Amino acid sequence: MAIAAMDINIRKLSKYLTFRLGSEEYGLEIMKVREIIGVMEITRVPRMPEFVRGVINLRGKVIPVVDLRLKFGMAAREDTVETCIIVVDLGDLIMGVVVDNVSEVMDIPEDSIEETPSFGVRINTEFILGIGKAKGKVIILLDIHKALTADELSILSENSYNIRK
Amino acid sequence: MTDDTVAIYASEIIDELEMLLELSAGLLEQMDGSDTHTLSVVGDLMGKIGLLTAESGESAAMAETAEAAVAGVLDGTKQFAAGATIINDSIKWFEKQLERARAVAEQQQGDIRSPQDSDDITKGGAAVRSGERELGKSGRARNRSENTIPGAAIDVNNPELRDFVSESREYLHAAEMALLELEKTPGKIECVDEIFRGFHNIKGIAGFLGLHDVQAVAHEAESFMDRVRCGEFRLKGSAALAAFSALDFLKDMVDRVDKAISGAEYGTPAGYVELIDWLKSPETTGGAPAGRPINPKDGALINKDEKSFIEASVQPPTAPKESKTNGAKADGMVKVSTTRLDNLIDAVGELVIANAMVTQEPEICRTKNPRLSRNVSQLGKITRELQELAMSMRMVSLRQTFQKLTRVVRDLSVKCGVPVEMTYEGEETELDRNVVEEISSPLVHMVRNSVDHGIESREERIARGKPEKGRIHMSASHESGSVVIRITDDGRGLDRDAILAKAVSLKLVSPDALLTDREVYNLIFHAGFSTAKEVTDVSGRGVGMDVVRKSIDALRGRVDIDSEYAAGTTFTISLPLTLAIIDGMVVTVAEEQYIIPTISIVESVRPAAGQINTVVSKGEMLTVRGESMPLFRLCEMFNVRGAKTDARDALAVIVGSNGSRCAILVDDLIGQQQVVIKSLGKTFDRLDGVSGGAIMGDGRVAIILDATGLARLAKSN
Numbered sequence: 005m006a007i008a009a010m011d012i013n014i015r016k017l018s019k020y021l022t023f024r025l026g027s028e029e030y031g032l033e034i035m036k037v038r039e040i041i042g043v044m045e046i047t048r049v050p051r052m053p054e055f056v057r058g059v060i061n062l063r064g065k066v067i068p069v070v071d072l073r074l075k076f077g078m079a080a081r082e083d084t085v086e087t088c089i090i091v092v093d094l095g096d097l098i099m100g101v102v103v104d105n106v107s108e109v110m111d112i113p114e115d116s117i118e119e120t121p122s123f124g125v126r127i128n129t130e131f132i133l134g135i136g137k138a139k140g141k142v143i144i145l146l147d148i149h150k151a152l153t154a155d156e157l158s159i160l161s162e163n164s165y166n167i168r169k
Numbered sequence: 170m171t172d173d174t175v176a177i178y179a180s181e182i183i184d185e186l187e188m189l190l191e192l193s194a195g196l197l198e199q200m201d202g203s204d205t206h207t208l209s210v211v212g213d214l215m216g217k218i219g220l221l222t223a224e225s226g227e228s229a230a231m232a233e234t235a236e237a238a239v240a241g242v243l244d245g246t247k248q249f250a251a252g253a254t255i256i257n258d259s260i261k262w263f264e265k266q267l268e269r270a271r272a273v274a275e276q277q278q279g280d281i282r283s284p285q286d287s288d289d290i291t292k293g294g295a296a297v298r299s300g301e302r303e304l305g306k307s308g309r310a311r312n313r314s315e316n317t318i319p320g321a322a323i324d325v326n327n328p329e330l331r332d333f334v335s336e337s338r339e340y341l342h343a344a345e346m347a348l349l350e351l352e353k354t355p356g357k358i359e360c361v362d363e364i365f366r367g368f369h370n371i372k373g374i375a376g377f378l379g380l381h382d383v384q385a386v387a388h389e390a391e392s393f394m395d396r397v398r399c400g401e402f403r404l405k406g407s408a409a410l411a412a413f414s415a416l417d418f419l420k421d422m423v424d425r426v427d428k429a430i431s432g433a434e435y436g437t438p439a440g441y442v443e444l445i446d447w448l449k450s451p452e453t454t455g456g457a458p459a460g461r462p463i464n465p466k467d468g469a470l471i472n473k474d475e476k477s478f479i480e481a482s483v484q485p486p487t488a489p490k491e492s493k494t495n496g497a498k499a500d501g502m503v504k505v506s507t508t509r510l511d512n513l514i515d516a517v518g519e520l521v522i523a524n525a526m527v528t529q530e531p532e533i534c535r536t537k538n539p540r541l542s543r544n545v546s547q548l549g550k551i552t553r554e555l556q557e558l559a560m561s562m563r564m565v566s567l568r569q570t571f572q573k574l575t576r577v578v579r580d581l582s583v584k585c586g587v588p589v590e591m592t593y594e595g596e597e598t599e600l601d602r603n604v605v606e607e608i609s610s611p612l613v614h615m616v617r618n619s620v621d622h623g624i625e626s627r628e629e630r631i632a633r634g635k636p637e638k639g640r641i642h643m644s645a646s647h648e649s650g651s652v653v654i655r656i657t658d659d660g661r662g663l664d665r666d667a668i669l670a671k672a673v674s675l676k677l678v679s680p681d682a683l684l685t686d687r688e689v690y691n692l693i694f695h696a697g698f699s700t701a702k703e704v705t706d707v708s709g710r711g712v713g714m715d716v717v718r719k720s721i722d723a724l725r726g727r728v729d730i731d732s733e734y735a736a737g738t739t740f741t742i743s744l745p746l747t748l749a750i751i752d753g754m755v756v757t758v759a760e761e762q763y764i765i766p767t768i769s770i771v772e773s774v775r776p777a778a779g780q781i782n783t784v785v786s787k788g789e790m791l792t793v794r795g796e797s798m799p800l801f802r803l804c805e806m807f808n809v810r811g812a813k814t815d816a817r818d819a820l821a822v823i824v825g826s827n828g829s830r831c832a833i834l835v836d837d838l839i840g841q842q843q844v845v846i847k848s849l850g851k852t853f854d855r856l857d858g859v860s861g862g863a864i865m866g867d868g869r870v871a872i873i874l875d876a877t878g879l880a881r882l883a884k885s886n
Binding site for chain 1: 852858
């Protein structure tokens with residue numbers, strides 16, 4: 005029994021939830037995903053950077069929601085019926101991420117993952133785990149923790165505090 | 170030895186005696202080195218044996234010798250080895266007696282002669298004791314340096330330790346109150362008994378749990394109180410100080426045990442040996458050990474000079490008004506873990522939200538089904554009841570806080586050499602337990618300020634025609650949904666000019682600014698502010714009042730100051746009744762909804778044309794009934810598009826306390842409702858002006874604004 009459970013977990017390690025932002029396909033470790041919900045009304049929190057869309061009520065718990073497009077510097081886009089919020093568990097923080105649409109859960113074994121090429125100093129690729137290839141598609145695998153690190157966000161709010169001073 | 174030995178060692182007791190002796194012997198065998206815990210258990214067993222064999226004078230004496238030997242080892246006057254030997258011998262003697270008694274019981278005859286060695290042992294015991302007496306003072310001096318601090322075995326996993334901490338605190342609190350009362354009326358024997366009982370009980374549990382240093386202090390304190398009870402000396406002057414010191418020391422020890430349970434290292438506090446000696450002979454030791462603060466936490470030095478010992482009197486609380494809490498005395502009490510309680514309250518909070526979501530669903534509101542309507546209504550009623558019950562479970566009265574403040578005032582009064590009397594009323598007023606905890610520090614600080622800076626010296630007061638004793642009065646009451654706590658003193662009052670001068674020098678205000686009295690007084694809440702000429706270690710460092718203000722803000726409360734020069738000062742604190750549920754006004758700015766806690770709102774006004782003026786064509790000002798204040802537009806502060814531009818169409822919400830009011834302009838007010846506060850999480854917790862989120866009836870999250878933060882934000886932009 006225990007071995008079977010362990011086996012499932014190990015198999016889960018190579019599973020990724022894939023989603024789209026514009027024309028690009030991304031992947032998130034399935035272990036970090038708590039749930040996926042359709043886009044709902046997001047309450048704006050004032051004085052936060054654009055990519056912080058605000059907060060939502062997730063069954064009684066208030067969680068922050070980030071627009072991944074804006075976080076990655078892409079152009080903003082109106083929410084459509086396909087837009088989803090992926091609720092991720094960052095360990096000490098639960099956060100929602102707005103994406104254009106969610107594709108599927110894919111199994112991408114390690115040997116199908118290549119190292120991220122370097123684009124020079126202008127582009128920071130620390131938050132990319134690697135480039136996966138599956139079913140003929142190129143999937144950019146994200147280290148969601150680094151991509152959304154709360155530290156960054158609180159540094160931002162600290163900055164706004166400092167600017168005021 | 171006579172026949173009575175045969176009589177008492179009758180068959181009924183033989184078995185029990187045998188068992189006790191076996192137990193004692195066994196324990197002694199297993200005991201190693203300096204295991205005072207086991208020794209004291211054996212001592213108790215010898216006591217039982219003594220009772221059992223009490224009719225035989227010799228047996229009783231033997232048991233007593235053994236018990237005394239144990240006591241001697243425990244309080245350090247006897248060497249462990251010597252004590253153990255005496256006990257061993259006693260046990261052997263009893264065993265011999267037992268043998269003979271058995272033989273007699275079987276034969277119903279025979280001559281029971283007391284074994285020769287019984288006299289030797291008793292003589293031996295007596296010799297050791299008299300030898301000690303002969304040592305006299307020099308011996309005591311020698312013993313003082315030999316006094317080792319008995320260890321305490323803290324078994325972190327022992328659940329009884331937690332009980333010990335909470336029970337001891339209760340006993341110590343009761344003892345403290347009795348001690349204060351006794352200081353005022355030295356004859357009151359019930360007070361002496363109460364204090365005695367407190368020490369006695371703590372001694373018992375501490376001993377049982379192996380906390381020998383605590384036990385030793387409690388033992389000395391108990392003996393001390395016993396001497397007071399017997400009239401050996403009165404509880405005044407140095408003696409009273411000794412009692413207070415013992416109390417504080419025990420408090421400290423209990424705190425350390427508490428911390429040890431959570432993993433900290435346990436150590437006997439400094440001053441242990443001195444305290445023990447002092448309690449043993451308060452009159453000879455002549456007061457507190459020089460220069461050593463007995464009360465490590467307060468840092469209050471005990472004043473050696475008895476002449477300047479000034480009593481602060483405690484006025485017994487006025488007759489409690491009819492309140493719900495009176496009934497509580499008749500109920501039993503249950504101990505519940507605070508985690509469980511918090512979980513329960515969270516769950517009730519969720520229920521309130523879920524209920525609101527159901528009742529506000531349009532389909533439910535519009536239903537024509539009478540049964541559904543009735544059931545929903547019933548559901549709402551039960552939810553509200555549950556909510557009130559859950560909230561009340563976290564409520565705690567201010568009584569202990571006020572009583573603690575009484576002690577603080579007394580100590581300060583002694584230390585500063587200023588006679589002060591503290592009275593209070595409304596102590597039965599209840600608040601959420603978190604709030605009571607958090608408000609304790611600010612109150613202590615304000616009271617310290619009063620005694621240290623507010624109340625004048627005796628001479629000054631007499632010169633001013635005031636009563637000799639300074640008076641500080643605290644009151645608490647429920648007023649329109651909040652709790653209001655007032656601290657009034659009849660001292661010097663605030664010096665407006667000095668404060669203004671200091672503020673100007675700190676560049677808080679410009680020299681030619683026109684400020685009302687209230688605005689000036691409120692300046693003392695700024696960081697780094699203190700007009701005290703010297704910084705005493707009681708207060709005056711200037712870090713106090715701004716922390717006070719911050720603490721009260723954090724509790725979503727307000728603090729106001731009113732003062733009259735040479736007459737006195739009053740602080741008024743108002744606090745919300747619960748932390749998790751607040752009363753809020755729902756306002757809109759364009760499409761966004763915000764909640765402003767009702768307690769922060771002074772008033773809201775639809776500005777008329779003449780009430781708004783621009784200043785240097787940048788700032789806006791609102792004038793209401795002659796008072797002018799800055800006006801800030803929320804849409805600008807929060808970057809919201811589509812808000813109303815004409816202020817006369819909009820709503821100005823006036824927030825802030827006396828002296829620093831400002832007006833926030835919103836579009837409209839759509840209602841008032843109670844909301845459950847939800848934390849927004851650490852992502853947003855440094856955001857000025859936002860204190861949390863609330864889940865509204867339609868399930869959406871609304872941002873709860875923090876008025877003070879908003880004002881701060883607005884002014885810095």
